[in-house]
Amino acid sequence: MSKVGLFYGSTTGNTKNVAEMVRNELGADNVDLHDVAGAGPADVGGYGILILGVSTWGLGDLQDDWEAFASSLKSLDGRKVALFGLGDQQAYPDTFVNAMGTLYEKATEAGADVVGAWPTDGYDFGDSTAVVNYEFVGLALDEDRQPDMTAGRVKAWVNQLKVELGLQTETEMSDETLQPPMGGRI
Numbered sequence: 273m274s275k276v277g278l279f280y281g282s283t284t285g286n287t288k289n290v291a292e293m294v295r296n297e298l299g300a301d302n303v304d305l306h307d308v309a310g311a312g313p314a315d316v317g318g319y320g321i322l323i324l325g326v327s328t329w330g331l332g333d334l335q336d337d338w339e340a341f342a343s344s345l346k347s348l349d350g351r352k353v354a355l356f357g358l359g360d361q362q363a364y365p366d367t368f369v370n371a372m373g374t375l376y377e378k379a380t381e382a383g384a385d386v387v388g389a390w391p392t393d394g395y396d397f398g399d400s401t402a403v404v405n406y407e408f409v410g411l412a413l414d415e416d417r418q419p420d421m422t423a424g425r426v427k428a429w430v431n432q433l434k435v436e437l438g439l440q441t442e443t444e445m446s447d448e449t450l451q452p453p454m455g456g457r458i
């Protein structure tokens with residue numbers, strides 16, 4: 273598979289940890305990890321597939337390093353982009369993972385084909401700019417209130433991405449997901 277560029281910004285380390293989980297689920301050899309604090313526009317150039325990870329700060333703002341880096345998301349025509357966002361649904365119920373919504377807007381404006389939408393079931397929040405057509409535009413995670421759910425959500429989302437990005441063939445999928453028939457003779 274062609275290399276994926278995973279770009280993240282993280283203030284206290286939560287988004288960084290998730291970025292590493294996503295990389296490991298995709299296979300470490302397949303992913304280049306970039307902390308946007310040390311990246312520039314040229315780093316975005318080479319990848320056909322981008323994964324962008326961001327936490328929300330202030331009241332619905334981009335994480336600080338993303339504030340500076342977001343303008344690097346230009347000319348993404350024909351490129352696939354997947355998003356994940358971290359937030360706190362209880363303390364910030366009306367701006368939950370808004371930064372993911374901001375990156376979604378920037379990526380679509382730049383012509384990207386955004387994949388990896390995720391259901392809102394299982395979260396309890398009031399409003400989010402990251403919800404479009406009743407779904408999150410990418411994977412929403414809450415390390416403050418639902419840390420035990422993160423690993424399972426990441427695993428399921430990465431499996432979904434593999435299919436949506438065509439990184440895994442149907443045969444591989446069915447081999448992996450094929451269950452023995454219930455009540456079958458041993």
Ligand SMILES: Cc1cc2nc3c(=O)[nH]c(=O)nc-3n(C[C@H](O)[C@H](O)[C@H](O)COP(=O)(O)O)c2cc1C
Pocket residue numbers: 281282283284285286287288327328329330331332333335358359360361364367368369370414415416
């Ligand atoms: C001052 C402050 C403001 C925050 N604002 C928001 C917010 O508006 N929306 C939200 O969903 N989460 C908000 N959060 C929660 C963070 O996004 C969350 O803790 C996240 O896991 C931090 O990730 P990071 O360590 O990778 O930056 C805020 C947290 C703090 C401390």
